[in-house]
Amino acid sequence: MDGSSLHPHCRASEWLFPWRGLNSPPSSTINNPIIRHIAELANRASLRDTASYGAGLRKFHIFCDIFSVPEHDRLPASFELLHSFALWAITDLDSNDPLLSAANGLAVTFEPVSVDVARKYLTGVRAWHIAQGPPPLSDSHHDRINWSLRSLENLHGGRRKPLQPPISLTMLAALKATLILSDPFDTCIWAMASCAFFGMMCFSEVSHSAFNPLKHLTQAHTFFGHDLRGNPYARLDLPSAKTARARESQSVFLNEQGNLCPLSALHNLASVVPALANDPLFSWHDNKGDICPMAKTWALERINSVLIAWGWGTSFSHSFRIGGVSFYLAKKIDPEIV
Structure with missing residues (x-):
């Protein structure tokens, strides 16, 4: 604590x-x-x-x-x-x-x-x-x-909400293969999905119904660096997280993950959707060039449409966090760390 x-x-x-x-x-x-x-x-x-x-x-x-x-x-x-x-x-x-x-x-x-x-x-x-x-x-x-x-x-x-199945690496790969990573909307969806999975984040921590810079991730909450071994990482400082104490930020660390890498997804998002420090981290721009925070309902609707087309049915918001936990446990990461 x-x-x-x-x-x-x-x-x-x-x-x-x-x-x-x-x-x-x-x-x-x-x-x-x-x-x-x-x-x-x-x-x-x-x-x-x-x-x-x-x-x-x-x-x-x-x-x-x-x-x-x-x-x-x-x-x-x-x-x-x-x-x-x-x-x-x-x-x-x-x-x-x-x-x-x-x-x-x-x-x-x-x-x-x-x-x-x-x-x-x-x-x-x-x-x-x-x-x-x-x-x-x-x-x-x-x-x-x-x-x-x-x-x-x-x-x-x-x-009661139905049980939420975990997102798997295969599903994540299918999602990336389907999304158009030069399109601002799809680019944002992919960055959200990759970060939520490998960061074991609640989907409400990467999306929102009404953006609030005091509660949600902005561009200024993102940091890139290298660890003591020279390996690149990204740190997302959540202003408000369900597992954090009141008025306490919580950091999510992301590292390289091959073709599904969240670091690459974040860099691509910054390139396709350039934004200011106080703008939402996970955002896209419309036809007028205005920055739009990604709403949870829009994101899940797009993700579900892809998963349904691939024959997996409908996913839910906690599926990425559950899938990320399963991924790290399968890699024999200490459950205490997970």
Whole structure:
């Protein structure tokens, strides 16, 4: 997370123990250093499978950042806070709901998960409480949260989004072969697709419904350089990302990837669609020469038309991120890095 004294940088499997709260937990042993040391050994040994808890704990802190929950209220977390966290985690944004749509415009992000995943998140937060000392919620509080989760599952059941298949290298190659890379619109589509795949980015991070330079990538957020071995790379500094803390940028690093290279795609985009520093990074120009930010609906419509023509059916916005993750895992990249 932020690398502070409360949330030091470490592997996800280790977060339960070094990540602490501002409040001192009640003592669980007599005040003797030997007994306290034995208690600490027992504490760590009782939670051997800690890797699965990291995602829930991280998601909990992201939720707290979004809704400006102070550190001293996070541990111990109240029933009200954990109930709210569970509601947020499963809520599927409904564009027809004016209040939810307005909230989304105020940087209240939603990335809904299933009820089972939300319960795993809560298990991770509960394990964090046990590891740190404060008592977890009572069974009656968990029953109330489960009631809400089941209710929201019923509410969203009729409009659940279909499973999103991953984009593969073959599909990516077909997309590039079909797009006209001298055309401003298609050139932008290809740069978005290549960067989203190899950068494991949400498609909303490369496209948008209403461009905002404070939230979306501009030309000024792009940097090219060479690493210590002389290999070229590109860095995209996302002003706002779903996996970043509030008001914190997040960097995506891209390197050379053969014929599907995102660096080449970005250089080609800059050549075909020259733009100013404050213009959208992923943009095209119309017949009048005006710079136009690429809308998500336009991009997906063009991408889907290509994939359908090749016989793969319809793709979705998270398919590039899922495909990128599958690509790096297949190359035996450490899952912790991915």
